[in-house]
Amino acid sequence: MNSSRRQFLSILGGTAAAAALGGGNALAAAKDDSFEFLFVTDTHLQPELNATQGCDMAFKKARAMKMDFALQGGDHVYDTMKVSKERAVSLFDLYGKTEQDLGMKVYHTCGNHDCFGISSKGSTPQGDQLYGKKMFEEHFGRAYYSFDHKGVHFLVLDSVLPATDQTGYSGHIDETQLAWIADDLGKIGAGVPVIVSTHIPLVTAIDSYVKLPANHRSGRGGTSIDNSEQVIAIFDKHNVIGVLQGHTHIWETVTWRGVPYTTGGAVSGNWWKGTHLGTPEGFTVVKVADGKMITRYETYGFQSVAPENT
Ligand SMILES: [Fe+2]
Numbered sequence: 001m002n003s004s005r006r007q008f009l010s011i012l013g014g015t016a017a018a019a020a021l022g023g024g025n026a027l028a029a030a031k032d033d034s035f036e037f038l039f040v041t042d043t044h045l046q047p048e049l050n051a052t053q054g055c056d057m058a059f060k061k062a063r064a065m066k067m068d069f070a071l072q073g074g075d076h077v078y079d080t081m082k083v084s085k086e087r088a089v090s091l092f093d094l095y096g097k098t099e100q101d102l103g104m105k106v107y108h109t110c111g112n113h114d115c116f117g118i119s120s121k122g123s124t125p126q127g128d129q130l131y132g133k134k135m136f137e138e139h140f141g142r143a144y145y146s147f148d149h150k151g152v153h154f155l156v157l158d159s160v161l162p163a164t165d166q167t168g169y170s171g172h173i174d175e176t177q178l179a180w181i182a183d184d185l186g187k188i189g190a191g192v193p194v195i196v197s198t199h200i201p202l203v204t205a206i207d208s209y210v211k212l213p214a215n216h217r218s219g220r221g222g223t224s225i226d227n228s229e230q231v232i233a234i235f236d237k238h239n240v241i242g243v244l245q246g247h248t249h250i251w252e253t254v255t256w257r258g259v260p261y262t263t264g265g266a267v268s269g270n271w272w273k274g275t276h277l278g279t280p281e282g283f284t285v286v287k288v289a290d291g292k293m294i295t296r297y298e299t300y301g302f303q304s305v306a307p308e309n310t
Contacts, residue, residue, distance in 0.1 A: 034289035035150050038062055039197070040102075041073025041246035041283070042266035044113065045095045049272035051078070052098060054302045058267045058283060059101035061300045065285070068149065069104055071156075073246035073264055074111025074199030078271065080135065081112065081119035081168070085128065088116045092139050107147065108140035110158050111199040111246060112169045118162040119169075132162055144177055146184050152193045152241075152288055155184065159200035159225050171200030171225040171247075178230055185238045193291055194240045201245035202228040203254050203261035210277060223248055235259065242293030244286070249276040251284075251297050262295050269302070274309035 040062065043055050062070065076095045080088035099106060116135040117124030124131060133143050143158035161172035173181070185194065196202075201224045220226040235243075242260050249266035262284065269281035282299040 033150050034287065035068045036285060036287045037068045038070040039073055039244045039264045039284040039286050040070050040267060041264045042075040042249055042268055043095070044075055044078035044268040044271055045091060045098060046078045047094065050305050051268065051272045052094065054272060054281060055098045055267060056101055057302055058300045059098065062283060063101060063103040067104060070102055070106045071197050071244065072106055072108045073197060073244060074109040075113040075246060076111065077113060079113045080116040085124065085130065088135060092135060096139065107156060109156050109197045109199050109246070110136045110143040110160060112160045115160055115162055115169065118166060121166050126166070144180065152195055153188050155181065155194060155196045157196060157198040159198045170221040172221065172227060173225060173231050181231065182234050185234065191239050194238055195293060196240060196243040198243065199246045200225050201247060201261065201263055202231055202243055203256050204245065204248060204252065204263055205254050206248045206250060206252070241291060249279060251279045253295070260293060265297055270308060270310055272304060274304045274307035277310055
């Protein structure tokens with residue numbers, strides 16, 4: 001075959017490929033900026049109940065999926081709110097070692113169980129250098145921040161407001177963080193897609209699915225952020241395409257004003273005791289394509305040694 005004939009066939013091949021993709025779509029395909037990442041939440045790592053083995057299983061499955069990065073939705077460990085400093089430090093160390101199984105960049109969201117001593121009713125000094133969110137910040141950095149990936153702006157919120165008397169927490173976004181959210185989103189270009197991560201949900205219907213016990217921390221502040229309407233009012237001015245949430249260990253999406261608020265189940269399922277309200281141990285795969293956030297849930301085959309399925 002002479003060189004001009006070979007060149008002609010080569011051009012024809014390119015044209016055929018473009019035709020197969022539908023002409024102009026060939027250009028769109030070349031510009032495809034869709035991507036996938038993981039939302040991994042409520043690992044509740046502890047040495048008991050085979051939790052470390054469970055996390056290993058989940059992270060190794062996740063690693064093989066070759067995602068762009070992982071977003072951890074909080075409650076990395078179980079628990080640091082009311083345990084000794086020695087136990088809290090050992091849990092964070094165990095988590096740090098286990099997370100290496102993921103083998104990808106991980107962004108972290110602060111959960112209530114990650115806040116050292118906040119339910120200790122005075123037995124942990126509030127002046128301790130690792131008290132509250134300081135232990136989280138020591139390991140993972142700021143409790144709220146933003147970053148960008150392939151044209152999408154990510155906002156990671158700190159949804160946990162510890163009670164000043166060390167009796168727990170509320171889901172709340174304080175004035176300083178509200179101002180930061182408005183400022184941060186004000187700096188990005190109009191129309192830039194935004195995805196939000198928050199441990200305690202902004203929007204959930206969990207109280208509609210089950211009658212929670214009277215002493216359960218249900219309702220706003222317990223199962224959702226008590227001033228969510230203030231946060232949503234800021235989101236309304238921007239192109240928020242999805243919100244990823246943890247805390248309640250259920251797989252759920254509530255859509256409000258076209259925005260999916262997806263609660264991403266839990267790696268630990270029912271705190272390592274099987275399924276929680278029907279949601280098994282697992283994590284969320286998030287695809288961003290055509291300006292939309294699409295989610296699916298992946299389980300990983302963990303068998304609880306002490307099942308109490310709900
Ligand atoms: Fe949790």
